[in-house]
Amino acid sequence: MKTVIQSAVFWRTLLVSSVVLVVALLLLWSFYGLNRVIESRATQNLLHEKAQALTEAYQEEGIDGVLSLYEADGLIWSEDDLFDLLEEDDLIVKVLDQQEDTILGFAGIESTDGFMTNALLEHEELDGHRVDALRQPLGNEYDLIVGRFFPDRLFVLAAQLRLITASMVLLAVPMALITAYLLARYVHRRLADMRGVVRRVIQGDFDSRIAVTDNPDEFFRLSEHINQMLDRVSRLRHNVQGVSHGVAHDIKTPVSNIAGRLQLIERDADNPNAVQGHIQEANQHIETLRRTLDALLRLGEVEAGVRKKTMKKTDLSLLCHEMVESFIPVFEDADKQLQSTIEPGIEITGDDELLAQMLINLLENIVEHSRDGGLGWVRLQRHAAEVVLEVGDDGPGIPPNLHEQVFDRFYQMDDSRQTAGNGLGLSLVRSIAQLHSGHIALNPDEPGSVFLIRLPAA
Amino acid sequence: MPQMVTAVAFTQGAVILCFEYRWRLLAAGNFHTAELGAQWPDRCYPFLSLVYGHRGMVHGGDCMNILLVEDDAETAAFIVRGLQESGDSVLHTDNARDALFEAAGRPFDVVILDRMLPGKDGLEVVRVLRQSEINTPILLLTALDGIDDRVAGLDAGADDYLVKPFAFAELYARVKALARRQPLQAVDNVYTVGGLIMERATQKVTREGVLLDLLPREYRILEYLMQHEGQLVTRTMLLEQIWGYHFDPKTSLVHTHVSRLRAKVDKPFPVELIKTVRGAGYIISAS
Numbered sequence: 245m246k247t248v249i250q251s252a253v254f255w256r257t258l259l260v261s262s263v264v265l266v267v268a269l270l271l272l273w274s275f276y277g278l279n280r281v282i283e284s285r286a287t288q289n290l291l292h293e294k295a296q297a298l299t300e301a302y303q304e305e306g307i308d309g310v311l312s313l314y315e316a317d318g319l320i321w322s323e324d325d326l327f328d329l330l331e332e333d334d335l336i337v338k339v340l341d342q343q344e345d346t347i348l349g350f351a352g353i354e355s356t357d358g359f360m361t362n363a364l365l366e367h368e369e370l371d372g373h374r375v376d377a378l379r380q381p382l383g384n385e386y387d388l389i390v391g392r393f394f395p396d397r398l399f400v401l402a403a404q405l406r407l408i409t410a411s412m413v414l415l416a417v418p419m420a421l422i423t424a425y426l427l428a429r430y431v432h433r434r435l436a437d438m439r440g441v442v443r444r445v446i447q448g449d450f451d452s453r454i455a456v457t458d459n460p461d462e463f464f465r466l467s468e469h470i471n472q473m474l475d476r477v478s479r480l481r482h483n484v485q486g487v488s489h490g491v492a493h494d495i496k497t498p499v500s501n502i503a504g505r506l507q508l509i510e511r512d513a514d515n516p517n518a519v520q521g522h523i524q525e526a527n528q529h530i531e532t533l534r535r536t537l538d539a540l541l542r543l544g545e546v547e548a549g550v551r552k553k554t555m556k557k558t559d560l561s562l563l564c565h566e567m568v569e570s571f572i573p574v575f576e577d578a579d580k581q582l583q584s585t586i587e588p589g590i591e592i593t594g595d596d597e598l599l600a601q602m603l604i605n606l607l608e609n610i611v612e613h614s615r616d617g618g619l620g621w622v623r624l625q626r627h628a629a630e631v632v633l634e635v636g637d638d639g640p641g642i643p644p645n646l647h648e649q650v651f652d653r654f655y656q657m658d659d660s661r662q663t664a665g666n667g668l669g670l671s672l673v674r675s676i677a678q679l680h681s682g683h684i685a686l687n688p689d690e691p692g693s694v695f696l697i698r699l700p701a702a
Numbered sequence: 703m704p705q706m707v708t709a710v711a712f713t714q715g716a717v718i719l720c721f722e723y724r725w726r727l728l729a730a731g732n733f734h735t736a737e738l739g740a741q742w743p744d745r746c747y748p749f750l751s752l753v754y755g756h757r758g759m760v761h762g763g764d765c766m767n768i769l770l771v772e773d774d775a776e777t778a779a780f781i782v783r784g785l786q787e788s789g790d791s792v793l794h795t796d797n798a799r800d801a802l803f804e805a806a807g808r809p810f811d812v813v814i815l816d817r818m819l820p821g822k823d824g825l826e827v828v829r830v831l832r833q834s835e836i837n838t839p840i841l842l843l844t845a846l847d848g849i850d851d852r853v854a855g856l857d858a859g860a861d862d863y864l865v866k867p868f869a870f871a872e873l874y875a876r877v878k879a880l881a882r883r884q885p886l887q888a889v890d891n892v893y894t895v896g897g898l899i900m901e902r903a904t905q906k907v908t909r910e911g912v913l914l915d916l917l918p919r920e921y922r923i924l925e926y927l928m929q930h931e932g933q934l935v936t937r938t939m940l941l942e943q944i945w946g947y948h949f950d951p952k953t954s955l956v957h958t959h960v961s962r963l964r965a966k967v968d969k970p971f972p973v974e975l976i977k978t979v980r981g982a983g984y985i986i987s988a989s
Contacts, residue, residue: 524981527981530867534867535950535952538847538865538949538950541847541848542847542848542949545848545849545850550848550850551849551850554850554853569919570919570945570955570959571955573958573959573961573962574953574954574955574958577954577958577961595849596946597849597946597947597948597949598849600945600946600947601947601949604947604951604955607953608951608952608953611953612952612953669952
């Protein structure tokens with residue numbers, strides 16, 4: 245209850261409800277105001293017309309002319325007469341002489357000069373009933389007051405509006421509170437599920453996932469995204485576990501080898517030739533260790549995505565060309581061949597140095613693993629908005645069930661880890677491709693191991 | 703070290719470096735002691751170089767004068783010993799404050815500067831020196847080998863960047879290259895080593911009068927070797943200079959290309975000019 249009421253949704257919903265209420269009331273009352281204005285205009289016109297008619301009668305025949313108009317009904321209207329008289333012509337008339345005595349019409353109406361709403365009406369039954377009135381002089385000796393009752397229609401309308409307003413306020417406030425509460429509770433419940441999962445993840449349960457409903461609303465989408473994020477985090481965590489084993493192996497092995505060599509140096513201290521040999525071996529192991537650390541650091545750097553900020557337009561064709569040119573002698577020295585088909589002028593947005601490293605790692609992989617006397621090749625093409633880079637050989641290829649694993653860190657096809665190389669080269673290749681929004685896979689349709697990299701063109 | 707007068711240097715608005723070195727200031731003569739107390743950053747940089755009045759390095763024969771700034775005692779001892787055995791003189795300090803004063807106070811051929819000094823980024827030292835127009839070549843030593851780290855180092859004004867761990871030969875080759883860099887900038891356009899002649903204007907290379915047909919990359923490798931005649935050029939130096947790579951390929955990329963070059967430059971002739979230093983690199987020399 246408390247958390248629901250503290251929620252932002254609750255207060256926002258209340259705010260919206262009150263705005264709606266205020267707007268509705270404003271509309272109602274402005275409708276009334278408009279009617280009131282129109283009616284008041286009409287009354288004024290009627291009163292002026294009547295006053296005009298009486299003034300004309302006075303000008304033609306004096307006060308007698310005016311009086312003659314009303315002779316039939318009696319000059320002085322009693323309170324009882326008023327209702328009958330008003331049926332013919334709903335205007336009240338009063339003519340006063342200089343002593344303020346009524347000589348014609350209904351004595352109970354009083355008004356100041358000019359037009360006024362809410363004039364005074366003295367009547368037993370109608371006391372307090374609103375009257376619009378016009379007072380003006382009739383010749384030099386008399387004053388004329390003409391009045392009209394405030395129309396019943398408006399009177400009723402006003403009464404109805406007051407009732408509606410009161411009931412709306414009385415009804416709307418609790419309804420708004422209830423709606424706000426229900427809405428807030430709903431959001432709270434949907435979020436509570438996510439919160440629970442997040443809390444469990446914080447506590448270390450990385451397998452916990454948010455239950456996803458069928459209703460594809462915004463909560464659904466958020467839940468899906470959180471679940472995807474957790475999937476990724478789990479994968480990374482899994483990777484880290486794998487990596488720590490790999491690191492333990494690939495770092496401990498050279499370190500223990502170095503330690504062993506140091507012991508041998510100690511033992512063979514009086515045999516300079518042997519010592520020299522041990523030193524060289526130890527240096528080899530240090531080199532291995534350094535390479536592993538470099539590759540790990542580089543991998544970390546690439547995966548952190550820091551380099552993405554400084555990417556710029558790069559001529560991939562030129563890069564491939566230079567790389568192939570650099571590697572042709574390396575292949576020749578290994579009694580292998582390197583060929584290339586490079587479409588010129590292909591540009592991508594990328595990091596020169598990382599792309600170079602990606603190509604080098606792929607080419608080195610081929611030099612190392614292709615068959616004796618084999619042929620390696622590089623092909624760079626552009627397909628619409630995509631750049632396709634293929635680096636392959638004509639060897640026996642990699643079994644399809646290992647196509648994913650070769651990119652894993654510290655993965656080596658022979659389990660012995662006897663060969664040089666630390667099993668990080670292809671992981672780095674994949675990370676670099678992914679950093680460039682690309683995708684890398686082994687092409688299953690070609691014989692030999694063919695790495696197929698798709699990158700978005702610049 | 704006598705530390706008496708205090709000057710204050712602000713580096714990039716944050717780091718305050720305090721120096722006490724009165725006797726040098728007095729020796730310089732034109733400095734008002736009162737000003738030393740005024741803590742204005744712009745007082746500081748001119749102060750460092752004005753007082754000591756030099757703008758860079760001084761050359762004195764083959765023996766180099768090196769300032770080493772390294773807080774790790776073992777690494778420092780290793781470098782100091784190596785440099786002394788090579789016949790160079792080396793001054794070692796283990797903190798940024800002394801490093802600034804030494805570098806500003808007397809000419810060195812090269813400053814070897816550890817990137818991570820106690821409580822301070824070595825880059826600050828580089829910046830202060832460069833802002834004070836002290837242009838002694840600086841070699842940054844670092845355990846950080848990210849591309850961004852290297853770019854930051856070079857942007858701050860360092861001349862070269864070497865990642866730990868390194869072989870002493872590598873360090874020495876780079877220090878030598880830095881110490882020799884400036885005079886070579888104004889050098890004539892023909893390099894000669896023994897009978898090998900490189901005309902840079904026409905990119906023509908001849909040996910004993912025979913024209914050598916070199917590929918562009920081979921030409922660049924040879925050019926770099928000849929620029930550093932008699933000095934060790936390491937594999938990573940060539941990788942950085944010729945290929946522009948700051949990582950170490952597994953394959954013997956450099957060795958393969960140098961071998962091709964040697965096949966053209968040395969094989970047809972009786973005297974071998976390009977020599978391999980096992981496990982370190984290559985030297986070109988006539989002897």
